[in-house]
Structure formats: C-alpha cells, structure tokens
Amino acid sequence: MATEGNASQLISIVTLLGAAVIAVPLFKRFGLGSVLGYLAGGLAIGPYGLGLVDDAQTIIHVAELGVVMFLFVIGLEMKPSHLWSLRGQIFGLGSMQVVLCALLLTGVGLAFGFSWQVSFISGAGFVLTSTAIVMQVLAERGDIHAPRGQRIVSILLFEDLLIVPLLAIVAFLAPADASLAPSAPLWQRIGLAALVLAALVAAGLWLLNPMFRILAKAKAREVMTAAALLVVLGAALLMDFGGLSMAMGAFIAGVLLSESTFRHQLEADIEPFRGLLLGLFFLGVGMALNLEVVALNWKLVIAGVIALMAAKASCIYVVARLAKSSHADAIDRSVLMAQGGEFAFVLFAEALRLQVMTPEINANMTAIVVLSMAITPLVVAIHKRHVRAEAVKLDGVESPQDLQGNVLIIGFGRVGQIASQGPLARGAQLTIIDNDPDVTRAAEPYGFKVYYGDGARTDVLHAAGAQHARVIMVCVNSKAAITHMVENIRREFPHVTVVVRATDREHAVELVKLDARHVIRETFESALVIGQKAVLALGATEDEADAITAQVRIRDAERFELETSGGTFAGRALLLGNIDRIDTVHHADPAADGAGTVR
Template structure:
C-alpha cells in the first residue's frame, strides 16, 4: 500500500472512530439521563491520545470543531431580531459586566491562595470566568429553555463574555514580560483599528448585501447553492472577525442577527442545522480528547481542588449577582450551576499567556485540565441540582409569570396589537380568558394597564397544556408569525379537538392553508380594515354613505367568491367537498389524516378576510 493510500485509510479510520464513538456514547449517556454533552466528552476521552490513542493531536480536531460553536451562535443570532437584542442591552452590558467583574476578582483571590503570583492568578481567573458557550447552550437547548426569560439572561451574559475576549487578550499582552512585548503602540492601535474596521465591514455587508444575494440565489432555484450560500455567510463572517482579531463566534452571531428579519431566515436555519449539530458534537469530542490524563495524574490534588474551588467560587458570584438583580432563588441557583464551569475561550487566553511568557507550560497544562474537567462535570452537577432548581407552579421571573395550570374558557396566543383589540370584545362580555405571549416587555407593559398576560411559547405542546388548552372552548391564535401560527394550528388541531380554533391569517394563501388545516375561523389581518378605509375614502370624496357601504359590501362579496373558487380548486384536488355558505351545519367528523379536522363553518369569515391579490 502506498504512503498516500495508507494516509487516506488512516484518516478514514479516524472519521469512522469519531462517528462510531458518538453513535455509541451519546445514546447511552442520554439513556442514563446524563446528557449528550457528557457522552461526547467521554467518547472523546476514550478514543483520544490518553485513551485508545486513535488520535495524537486533539488540538487539530478542536480547531475544526470550533465551527460547531460558530454555527450554533449563528442560529441563536437568527432568533435575535435587532429590536429584541436592543431590549436585552441592560442584561448584556449591565448584568454581564457585574458578573464578570465580581467573578474575576474572587477567582483571582482563590488562585492567589493556591500560591500563584498575581499575574498568573489573574490569567487563570480571566480564563475560568469565560463560561463555555457550547456546554451551556447545548444544555439549554436540550431543555427548551433558550427562549425563556432566564435563558435569555444567560445568553446575554454569554454574548458579553464573547465581547470580552478581545480586551482580555489585549490586557494579557500588556502584562507580558518586557522582552515579549516589544511591540510599539502604533502597532497596537493598528490592531484595534483593524478590529473595528472588520466589525463595521460585517455590519455594512449584512445590511446591504446579504438579502439581495439570497434573493438572486432563490430565483435560481438551486437548493444546494442556497445551502452553500448559508455556509458562506457564516464562515465568511467568522473569518472576517478572526482576521480582525475578534471572536469567530461573535462574527457568526452578528451575521445571524443581520439576517433575523430576512424572509429567508427559516430556509437558512434549516440548511445550517445539520452542520451545526455534527460540528458541535465534534467540538465536545475534541474537548474530551484534550484532557491530558498524565497531567491530571501527576498534579491531581491541585487540579481536583482547583476545579472544586473555582467552580464553587464562580457559582457563588453568579448567585449573588442574580439575587442582587432581583432574580428568584431557583433561577439564581440554576444559573449558578449552569455557568460555573470554564469555557473554550480559556484555551485561547492560556495559549496567548503561554506564548508571551506570562505563564509556563506546566501552569498552562494545569489550567487547561481544570477548565476541561469543569466542563466535563457540569452536566453531572446540573443533573444533581435538578430537584433544587425545578420550577413548581408559576415561577415569577422579574415580574413575569410563567404560565401553568390555567383554565380560561378562551386561550389567546399572542397579545400584540391584533390580540389586544381582539380580546376587548371577550373581556367586555366577561369571558374568562388566558393570554400568553413571549414578549417580556409587552407582558410587563400590559400588566401596568391591568392585563394579566403569562409568559408562554404557544408552539410548544407542554406550554399549551399548561395554558389550559385541553379545557378551553376556543383557542385564538393571534401571533404575527405565520410559521408559528401554522405550528400552533398543527398542535392544537391534533391535541385539542374540543376547542374551536380561530386563527389570524397573514394573506390569502395563508388563509387557504389554514382552512384546509381544519380551522374553524380564519381572518386575514388587514382586509377588513382596508375595506373600511376604502369606504371612508369614498365618503371623503362626497360619495353618499349608503353607496360607499354598498361598494364595500360588494368588495367583500367578490373577495368571498374568489376565495371560494380558490378553495374549491384546492379541495377538488384533495378530494374534500366544499361548503358554500358560512352558516352550514357542521359535517360529520372526518377520518384522521385524510380530511380536515372540521368541515363545518370552513368558510367562516372568508368574506371578512384577505389582503392577497384577486384570483
């Protein structure tokens, strides 16, 4: 066998070993309820240089696997619209800064007590204070907590830590011995300028280039090119930030935020997701491989004591800051346990400190082992703390109640402008309603005006159950996101057949889709107001009021006829009979999976719907 063939075979063996270890370990650890993160870490340790020895250079795996963290942050950015990110500014810069400053000071004192010099203790503290984005985000994702208020606070702190990596690296460079810092001030200012320029270039490109590029590619109707473009955006943003001396993860996050309001957001998310999962798993495998058992064995008293002392100190600081910022005890404890470990950026800081001569190789190895072990034991600590952090009933989160055990006869999902106006008729009739939304600021504002709105994501079945959907007579879906509305309809139609389903439709196409999904009532969000506006315009032109009203009625009638024709065309293809009036008696309940859940009143409010073009 030639050398080239032998090298290819060796690389293929390594790929098979990586995939095989993950396939065996992760399901096993999840079965044991230890989580996938610990499974990946254990698998990496087993096949790494200090286990079976199938890999000799885990750092090379880690460099590639860091792309998993990059893709993860990009997907988080897609969920963070600029307005929402702006609403988190106090948490990012206030809560994040307070936690970091207190934790660095406390961790430095702990390392000083271990006998390290001031500069070395500060380096160790700065590295350990950087929480593992990969570990925390994976744990939050597995539990579905990223979108919840306490999850958003954790994400905010992680974002601040990503921003902090640059000044910390600069500070370590200034602290380095004189011979290692023979760099003139102009050069340092040039580095700062390059970093700022990279950030500005990314934002400008995101605002003016990304959407036009995706429109052109979408018109070409080549799915694989769209996938390639999505990867190009993520990796290009990461590369630009790295060239500017900034965090790759931060670049990917900013790119995601810039695309969060794009009409291509969901397509991009679907294209990126498979790569994100594989590479993030590879990252955890690489971290497991990087745990040098020889270093741990030779310095185990220092390393074990360091892991316990640093994690306990950091957790205590996080808990204190959370309580000072008015978080409930359980939320503060949960955040402390989740974020007590060191993170992947610590490896970058320790490497920079070792390269500049600030710490020696032994200290670097010890600090790295402490961080890796802290990441490895975090899932175990989270599991052990479960009974202490489990939420019972309605947990108060900064004045916002998480929905639980509600029993209103009408469940309103979404309390934006549409939901607020819609709810007034029900409240005027003293109907017992339960209202849920995910906009924290809106919930707090509504509370000031006497409305009780609970925090709850209507696209989750467990939240719908907690909201009382299984007892409700009607479910009103008033969200302004058509994809979310479709998801809620899918869940509610299957799980809550006793409730009539009323849904806010985006346009004619969406309304047709909702009718075929079996909703009882669908109302297109702008049609009726536009018809009334047109009638008012006629009256402003001195057209008699009765004639203006008659024309408005004719517009409604013609729209209803067009809607019925389109629906008949769709239903003929689907084998579904058409009901031609809104007052028809309900038809017998159709068989599952072959016909809509309800046929009666299928055209209800069709005449009061629609902002789409004529058929």
C-alpha cells in the same frame, strides 16, 4: 499510501459519528442531556479512553465552527432594536459579573500559591463561560428567548468581547523579550479590529440582501446554502483577521440579517451544519480531557475544579440578586454558567507562548476547564430534577389529581381564556392546567379552577385526566413547549383530538406532521378579518368579501400542501375541512406565488 491515509481519516470520521449516535440517545434516555452524551462519547474514543481517535485539538478547532454557526442563528433572532434594548444587560450586568468574578477567582489562584500574574490569567480564563454548552442547554430548554435566557445571552456576548483586551493584558504581563512581543503595537491592533468591524457592518447593510435576492432568482437551492455558509464563515474569518472572536463576527452578521426577508431560509440552511459541528465540538472537548494530567495532579485538579466553580457560582448568584433577579433565576444562572469555556484555551495558549504560564500550569488549568465543562451538564440535570420535584409543592396552588373532564386545556393565558368560552357554551366539563402559579391564583375570582401543572410532563397529563378527555387544547406560547406537548399527547393518548396553537407557519407544518388534528396559526384568523374589512372598505359587498376571503384560504392551503410531504398532511387537512389552520407562507423566493415574504 494516499489510499491508506484516506482510509484512516474515514475510520476517524466513522468513529466520531458512531460515538455520537450511541452516546447521545443513551444519555438523553436517562435524562442527562445531549451535551454530556457528546462529552462522554469523546472521552471514550479519545486518546485517554479507547484511543480510537487521537487528534482532539484539530477536531476542536474545526468544530468551533459549530459555535460560530450557533451564534449566527441566535443573531438572526435578534433585531438591532432588540439588541439595543439589551445594552444595559450586556454592558451593565455583563461587566459587573465579569469584573467581580475575575477578582474573586484571582483570589482563589493566590490562595493556591500561584503568582498574581498566573492567578489573574487563570481566573480571567475561567470567567469566560462556555458559550457552546450554555447555548445548547438554553436551546434544549427553550429558554433562549425567555427573559432569564436573554440575560444569560447578554452576559455571554459581553464575555465574547473580552477576548481581545484579555490577550492584550497577557502580552503586557509577558517577560521583557522582544522576540515574543506582538508584531504590531496595541493601537494598530485596535485600529485593525475597528476596521474589520466596520467592514462587516457595511457588508451586512448594503451587500448581503442584494446578493441573496440575485441568488433567489436563480432558484438553485444548493447555491443559497453555499451563500449562507459563505456569509457565516466569511464573517468569522474577517473577525479572526482583525483579532476578534469568530463567534462574535457570526453573531453580528446574523443581527444584520435579522430583518432580511431571507432570514428563515438562512436559518434552515445553516441548521444541519450547526448541529453536527457543535456536536463534534463537544466530542473534541471530551477527547481533550487529559486523564494522565488528572491522575498525576488529581488533588490539585479536583480542588481547582471545586474551588473555581464554587467561587464563580457564588459570585454569579450575588450579582444576579443585586440585579434584582429572583432566587430561582439566580440559582439557575449560577449553575449554568459556573464552568470555564472554550476561550480559556485560547488565553492559556497565548500565556504559554509568552512564558507567563509554565507548560505544567497550562496543562493543569486546561484539565480543570475541560473537567468543569464536562460536569456542567450533569450538574444542570441534577438541578433540573431537584427543581422539578419541588415545583409542584407551592403554597396556595392546587395540583391536578386524577381529574376528569371532557376538555383539557393546557395554558390559561390570553389564548386559553378566550378559547375556553366555546366549550363552556357547549356545556363541556373543563380541566385547566398552567405552569404559572400566578395564573392559577388570578383565575379564581372569575370562577375558573386552574390547577398547577407542567403540560409537557406525561405524569401531569395523566393526573389531569388526559386519558379521559375527548379534546385537549394546547394554548401555551412557547414553540418548543408546544411541540414537546403534542409529541407526548399523540404518543400517550392517540385517541384524543388535539387542538393546538401554532406560533408560525413552519411550526404549523411541524405540528401537522405530528398528527395534531387541528392546528391554528395564532394570527391567521385576525389577519383574514383585517383583510376582509379592508375589502369591504374598498366597496365590496358582504358576499364578495366572503368569496375573496375563501379564495385566500384555498390558495394558502395549496401553498401549504406544497410544503408538506407529497401533500399527505395538507390533503388530509383539506378533507377534514380544517383550512383555518393554514397561514400565509414565508417564501425563500420573493417572486413565488406573487406573495413576497408575508407571514
């Protein structure tokens, strides 16, 4: 009956959600990360666990849209000029790593006794790193926009470009059988790929922004969400039609919209779907781990995982060092990218269809890739704890030990240095911590004692005397780190007044909701001064300029209040007289408040 079928599907959905809700918080509590929690939850409910859900491949295919949406969000953060600046890393560093690792992994396959064709396809498939796992770990660490994160993203982008030529090579290696040959010659497939790529770029340049302007005027939020999904899925479908990576299509669409006035709205609309589908993808990968294959060929599978991951990690480390990365960054990259990825499933499936691989080899290689993906978050977590344990033992750098000061400053870069002058003039006793040992050394000649420490760790905050401080000033420049620090401070030291730097308006709203007492948008005050000077240049008196500036503050505070929960937080800000923490809002509707999209 249809009702029974619907009930069965509903049971599967509830089971998947239940596995995620139980496993992820549990694994994060033990410091193992959300990815490993999803994988373990999928393994538990899958056909080789409790058997509650048995269609892992369908779930993976649907949930791959989570990877697609993730790449779209990353694309929104990369303007074309920035992407162009990464061209050397994408094609230079990416090609070096891929070529050397492919040769080395092919040698590993030959050492296991496989033919050179099978060895090459297995090695090439394992070279394609899991974009989903790596990007999720980078996002959790807040490293996507850091230099080392940008290098990893560049390599992942190059690997995504390789799926088409690798599929062509598989077809070339296939036995001579006309029935299995591609329906179209290679030159036609390349021409089709170029055509759809040009069509996507044209749509991004001349169609998308006018469409979103029309929809914004309609003031229907659900339609804007539908349009965001249409752009992502449409770009993915178009690239898939051309034989290219769906994730690459979504990334290109994001890049084309990166300078759009609607990019923040698009990111907010996509985010819930991205997170849910990406979690579903990891659940599916955990379910796909065939324990029967592992049990029957456990020696081969385990040896294959160890050999391939060790060889790939060693190669990545050598390439990173040749590219003049530090030892720490090279180790981090090799640990993070040592696994196979989701594109390997596509490559192996094509090799099986074209009879380049036998079903047994395909099953073993799939198990090896899935197992490598499953253990990567665990290896990353172990590496993170090892590095963290050693990080505070740096020569010539002093760590905070039971210090006391009535002002604690976290981060002593440009903002922290200037912000410290006011409390010093007041006669405050300062305790300063920073997680960059170069900063701690550079401050000494100027009479500042800066201690090494990670302000996101509660044990470091206790050692730095946060429990005795009257004020804690958070002056670091990482949005994710700032939020994490404020969460810890409000939980561990609720009596302390928190003065915090916000990177943008959305971040300011988030920090106010975390009960930070004073939230200062890092560019707001300088922007007000610039505007005030412009008003004076237009002939206004000092009093008139001051009045106009005050009016700008009030109007902005009113807009800020509309963005928070019933005005609760903004109302408190106004009562406290802390209007200086409000910056200019970014509107999804360009006509709202007549403000356009000023940030």
